[in-house]
Amino acid sequence: MMNLPKVFLAAALLTANLLMTCLNSASASDWYPLRVQVWDQPFVRESTRKEVDYIPLQKAAKKWKICVSFPHVKDSFWLAVDYGVAEESERLGIEMELFEAGGFNNLDIQIQQIRDCVANKADGVVIGAISTDGLNPLVAELKKQNIPVIDLVNGISSPDITAKSSYSHKDMGYMVGDFIARAQKAAGKSGPVNVAWLPGPKGAGWVDYSNEGFEVAVKENPDINVLTVKYGDTGKRVQRKLLKEVLAEGLALDYIAGTAVTAEVAISMLRKKKLDEKVKLVTQYVNPGVYAGIKRGKIAAAVSLSSVIQGRIAIDQIVRILEGKQYYKHVGVKLNVVHSGNLRTFDRASTLAPNGFRTVYSVN
Structure with a gap:
C-alpha cells in the first residue's frame, strides 16, 4: 500500500508525457493543409493566381544544410518568419543557419554573409532580401554553383531565383x-x-x-x-x-x-x-x-500576412527542389484584414511567434 502513490505518480507522469508528445506532434502539423495562392506565371507580379491546398513533405530524405538570410531581426515580423523557418527545419529534419544583416542599409553585409555561409558547403539558400535588384549578381553566382535560391517575402527581381515564397x-x-x-x-x-x-x-x-x-x-x-x-x-x-x-x-x-x-x-x-x-x-x-x-x-x-506560414513554405520548397520533387515556383498566403470585428477568428499562430520566443540562429 505504501508504494501505491508512486505507481499512480508514475502513471500520471507517463500520461502527461504521452499527452505532451501528442500536443507537440499536433502543433508541428496543424498548419497544413492550407489554402494558398499559386501564381500561374511564376515571378510575374500581375499574373493570375489559383488557389490550392498546400501540403508539405513529411520528412526530408537527408539532412540538407540550408542558409537563411534576413535583413534583420529587430522587429517581431522577422522573428515570426524565423519561428516558421526554424520550426519547419526541425520538423523536416534538416540543418538551418540564420544570418541577419542588421538593417535595410546593409546590403553588402547580407551579400557577404550569404557568400560565407555558402562557402561552408550549404545546399541551398533562402533570402529575405534587403534590395530588389542588389542581390541579382549574387543570385546569378549561386545559380552557376547549382545552389537553389528561395526568394522569401521581400522580393528579388532576378530571373535566376529558383522559387518564391511570398504574397502580393x-x-x-x-x-x-x-x-x-x-x-x-x-x-x-x-x-x-x-x-x-x-x-x-x-x-x-x-x-x-x-x-x-x-x-x-x-x-x-x-x-x-x-x-x-x-x-x-x-x-x-x-x-x-x-x-x-x-x-x-x-x-x-x-x-x-x-x-x-x-x-x-x-x-x-x-x-x-x-x-x-x-x-x-x-x-x-x-x-x-x-x-x-x-x-x-x-x-x-x-x-x-501569415508570416510564420510563409517561412515554413520557403523551407519546404527548398527541400523539395533539392530532392527533385514537385514544387510550386511561386506560392503566397492569402491576405486578409484583421480588425476588432474579426479578431476572435484570427489564427494567431499563423502570423505571430509564441510569447517568449527568441531568435533561432541554428537548427541541427
Missing part, C-alpha cells in the same frame, strides 16, 4: 488604403480623409510594391488625401523620428498608415499629443504589439 505586396498596400476608404463610408463620413503614409524603407522591393498598391486604392477612392509620405527602416528609433517629423508638421490627420512598428510607436506619441481619439492607425502587417493594439482598440486594423 501590392495587395498588402491596396488593402490598407481600401480599409481606410471602407471605414470612412461605414462611419457615414463624407469628404476628404487625411492620411500620413509611412510604408517602410525606400528601395526595398516590398515597400515599392506595397506603395504601388496603396496608390491604386487612393486613385479608386478620391476622398483619401495623402498629406505626407515618409520612408525609413522598420526599427523603432527610425520610425519614432519619422513620426516626430509628421506630428511636427501640424497636419489635420485622420489616419497614420504604415508598418507595424509605426503603429506601435505612434500609440504613445498620439496619446501624449492628445490625438489618440482623433488619429486612427492602420498597418501593413500584424505583430504582437499590433495584435494587442487592435484588442485594446488602439489600432484600427492590420493586414495579416
Whole structure:
C-alpha cells in the first residue's frame, strides 16, 4: 500500500508525457493543409493566381544544410518568419543557419554573409532580401554553383531565383488604403480623409510594391488625401523620428498608415499629443504589439500576412527542389484584414511567434 502513490505518480507522469508528445506532434502539423495562392506565371507580379491546398513533405530524405538570410531581426515580423523557418527545419529534419544583416542599409553585409555561409558547403539558400535588384549578381553566382535560391517575402527581381515564397505586396498596400476608404463610408463620413503614409524603407522591393498598391486604392477612392509620405527602416528609433517629423508638421490627420512598428510607436506619441481619439492607425502587417493594439482598440486594423506560414513554405520548397520533387515556383498566403470585428477568428499562430520566443540562429 505504501508504494501505491508512486505507481499512480508514475502513471500520471507517463500520461502527461504521452499527452505532451501528442500536443507537440499536433502543433508541428496543424498548419497544413492550407489554402494558398499559386501564381500561374511564376515571378510575374500581375499574373493570375489559383488557389490550392498546400501540403508539405513529411520528412526530408537527408539532412540538407540550408542558409537563411534576413535583413534583420529587430522587429517581431522577422522573428515570426524565423519561428516558421526554424520550426519547419526541425520538423523536416534538416540543418538551418540564420544570418541577419542588421538593417535595410546593409546590403553588402547580407551579400557577404550569404557568400560565407555558402562557402561552408550549404545546399541551398533562402533570402529575405534587403534590395530588389542588389542581390541579382549574387543570385546569378549561386545559380552557376547549382545552389537553389528561395526568394522569401521581400522580393528579388532576378530571373535566376529558383522559387518564391511570398504574397502580393501590392495587395498588402491596396488593402490598407481600401480599409481606410471602407471605414470612412461605414462611419457615414463624407469628404476628404487625411492620411500620413509611412510604408517602410525606400528601395526595398516590398515597400515599392506595397506603395504601388496603396496608390491604386487612393486613385479608386478620391476622398483619401495623402498629406505626407515618409520612408525609413522598420526599427523603432527610425520610425519614432519619422513620426516626430509628421506630428511636427501640424497636419489635420485622420489616419497614420504604415508598418507595424509605426503603429506601435505612434500609440504613445498620439496619446501624449492628445490625438489618440482623433488619429486612427492602420498597418501593413500584424505583430504582437499590433495584435494587442487592435484588442485594446488602439489600432484600427492590420493586414495579416501569415508570416510564420510563409517561412515554413520557403523551407519546404527548398527541400523539395533539392530532392527533385514537385514544387510550386511561386506560392503566397492569402491576405486578409484583421480588425476588432474579426479578431476572435484570427489564427494567431499563423502570423505571430509564441510569447517568449527568441531568435533561432541554428537548427541541427
